Amino acid sequence: MRDILAQPRSILSGRLRWVLIAIFVVIAPFAMKELELLTNFGLITQVNRALIFVALAQGLNIVVGLAGLLDLGYAAFFAIGAYTFGLLTWPSHDIEMSFFLAIWICALVAAVFGIIIGAPTLRLRGDYLAIVTLAFGEIIPALVRNLGDFTLTFRGRVLIEDYNLTNGSQGLTPLGRPNFTFLENLFGLDKGALNVGVNPTFWYFAIVITSMIVLFSAIRLNNSRLGRAWKAIREDETAADFMGVDPIRTKLAAFAIGASFSGLAGAVYASMLGAIFPELFKFQVSIFLLIIVVLSGRGSIWGVLIGGIIIATFDGVFLAQVLPDIFNGEVLPEYDVQSLRWVFFGIGLIVIMIFRPQGLFPPKSIETKIVPPVAESLEGVQNS
């Protein structure tokens, strides 16, 4: 029997499918705007957030789903991307780099941190790796919180005194936004005509493009020399080593590329919010991303895309807005329904693990049916 869920792409085929998807993607923000007016629930901003989480989850999927390295502190790279963007564009630092340049630097910086954080964990496997990454996930926000005022001395010499790098727990605000002044000048428009930094529809398209870049890279990598090496490491690291795959380089590449996706998404997210705080990158974020990957199907890029959109939108719209609206009116006026958020995901995980451990949309199904042994003696092996 064909598994419909496992093959979300087989429902429609050919070019028509892509045209329909493109039309849907373009119309969606305008439809959502109408819906927002009708229902009073924030939709576009939540979908934007969901798409950011999809881009993040794609990065985590490379580390966890393809390379099989359980990373419980992945939000650290999200924080690094966002804070790098903050440092590059926060007015007090006098750099104020352009958005379009800064986001790529953020991706690069996150990749470098991916290697730095990945390096000490290379000899660890399974549970031990998870624990160390968990620690890194805690260290980065703590570091950000404490770099608001620091003094660096080296052998008695003060190198940096009372320097405010991250503005501590107050966070960085305002942050750089995409600037289209050059287009305004080019077309002779009024100053500020293209000032779209706070327009959710603009951000919707900006984030769709970001997610598409990440998605494209993930799809290409999945089916490439490096992607195969990741999967080999996941399946059997020792055997992969004997087959000529260098486990160290391969794992570092997974950490670096996973982190770079996260750095890019973090930078765009920071710019969209216009303000970032250490609290945005808590442990829960790592867990939420891991839930997206596991529920959707580890190693499945399309699965993580679809699952990520569903789960993150469900979280942002239904759990955060609709549910409180229903219950807080009369039934439970004082109760914070949103605190049940993790109960939902917990139950979801349990149900999935019991009934569909490979996730909702597992990777493209390969023929896993057991093949009956053919003839006793096989033609290909005979001496010809």
Add this chain to the structure above:
Amino acid sequence: MSVILEAKGVSKAFGRLVAVDTLDYTIEDNSINSIIGPNGAGKTTFFNVVTGYYKPTTGKVVFNQRNISGSRPNQLTRIGIARTFQTIRLFNNLTARENVLIGMHHRLKSGVFGDIFRPPAVRREEAKAHEEAGQLLDYVGLKGYEEHAAKSLPYGHQRRLEIARALATQPQLLLLDEPTAGMNPNETQDMILFIRKLRDERNLSILLIEHDMKVVMTISDKVTVLDYGKKISEGQPAEVQKDERVIEAYLGRRALEMLKK
């Protein structure tokens, strides 16, 4: 014939247990060599030393005039040493073709950006690799199974797939750890012919560990017997078979005395 691999005084100790004890061993070009010995004689440990999984405690291993003791397995794969495993270790959730492609990993040149943007050179390389993987699968008799998951293949096929994967690394020396374990007599006979074919057609040197004496005595150019990590006999199959030390190691001294009477 020239020597392709030479182990000089190789020992490997785990704490106080000396698994391989000052072993001298050579493999000649284009030959089939077997290592036999009772369980725990140090055969697999020696394999693991030669393939870089263990660093020898003392002594050194020279492959093509190059000291390889202390090199990592993936480095040795690159210079031409490949192996299979006693218990099959395939990449279970990958297809047969992907398994073979992993063996080609070190020969392919594409980097991260090449993988993402796929310029024509990368496309050509991938297409060629896929085709070559198909040919290798055909060579080991797995035509038609290219897109099957490795774990779904029957046992004998999995053994062949392991060999195809090892061949994909383009080795000069192929180490087979009990290639006929768990096979029925027909399959074993096929494997004997196949190993010979590998030596003759692919110009390989083969080192194998094998318990099936019929296999060992049929195909080996040289047989080496290990016991407690030491070499106790070496030579052509017929010579080794008659060696009293070998009979003693396998059957015990009493048995030897009884045989003499």
